Amino acid sequence: MELRYLTAFLAVAEELHFGRAAKRLQMAQPPLSQQIRQLEKELGVQLFERNTRSVRLTSAGESFLEPVRTVLDDLDLAVRSVKAAGRGEFGRVTVGFAGASSHEALPLLTRAVRAAHPDLELVMRGQTYANVALDRIADGSLDLGFVRLPVTHLGVRARVIGEEELICALSSDHPLARLDRVPIGELAEEVFVSFPANAGSTVREATVQACVAAGFTPRVVQEAPDSYTILALVAAGVGVTLTLTSCQHIQQTGLVYRPLAGPGIRLQAALAWRADNPSAALRTVLAVAEAALPTPG
Incomplete structure (x- = not known):
């Protein structure tokens, strides 16, 4: 099974739209659709239910999603660790967002982080609703999330970035x-x-x-x-x-x-994170976000 098929599957599964997934992967839509069909053929199951209006994961696709994320995350971490060893600098921050309502704030943050710290990686977790993001921040499976107030989770801090x-x-x-x-x-x-x-x-x-x-x-x-x-x-x-x-x-x-x-x-839209998260990379991203996404006056 080719790695590009897994990358294609993850993009479509998170975007639930072939056009946006193709744009995210910087490729044309027909080759992306072909890769998904080839992956389904190799697995012998249908991963997506698709029609002219929507794309949805099948039950098989749902069960395939987290293992694929784990494989790609682990592989990416291994590659980055090797490259970063010679530089002595490495970091990654997982970010949860819901999609459409983050379409302005998210690019501002990612561009600012990339410009200031090109070796620091933001791992995007799309289709993460605000309350789910707060749960995952609280349990440590997310570092940072685009959420909405109020935030009542114990130990989770938030800063308003818009209304x-x-x-x-x-x-x-x-x-x-x-x-x-x-x-x-x-x-x-x-x-x-x-x-x-x-x-x-x-x-x-x-x-x-x-x-x-x-x-x-x-x-x-x-x-x-x-x-x-x-x-x-x-x-x-x-x-x-x-x-x-x-x-x-x-x-x-x-x-x-x-x-x-x-x-x-x-x-009120906000960024949220766990107060006791020890990640230096998270602190760096929060500092960048202060300038890229300031709290409205």
Whole structure:
């Protein structure tokens, strides 16, 4: 089995989108698809369920994901250790992020770290919802995470790096799309598309809390693992959703965003880490982040 097949699998599994995975690997999409098909052929199992709108891991793919991460992490660590031995400098920091809502902050941090400390590696863990990231920071399996306040985990520190607002996303032909602002109470009879329940998504939590405060419980008829898929389903008319202002860069044909009427529902974005994490590399990244992602004044 070729190493590039494992690298291709990991990229697609974390992005859940062949186009973004190909861009991440700096290759064209057709060769990436071919590598995945060849890997599935060698394993004798289907790793992904894919159609024109979404990509999902099968149960076999789910079981394959963590072992592949371990193999690639161990191999990368061995190679880097050998190269770094002559320089006396080596470090890696694992970073959890949720995807769409980190699309601005994450590149700012990675570019700043790469420019200041080219031998320090950031290991990205995509599709890590905020509450899951906090759990993994607390148990030591993540060093740093993009999360949202409040942070209540014992021993976990956080620094605010921005503020986001909950907004409504609708199909362009939805009657409410004609409004400049959507009263949340008008969504009481609508069906929703959202993140999976109990998966650690603060957006799902904020959606439920906002709707309950308006006097109803949102009826979620379709769940999806990431904002890209959720908004594609909304554009297709499957339902409505509440999302964040940081996701408005996602533009789909037939999709519109509208602010909610009334006082804004705001969520604070933050970086979180374990206070007693002994990693010198983490301290270096946090110092870089102070300048790259300053706390708003």
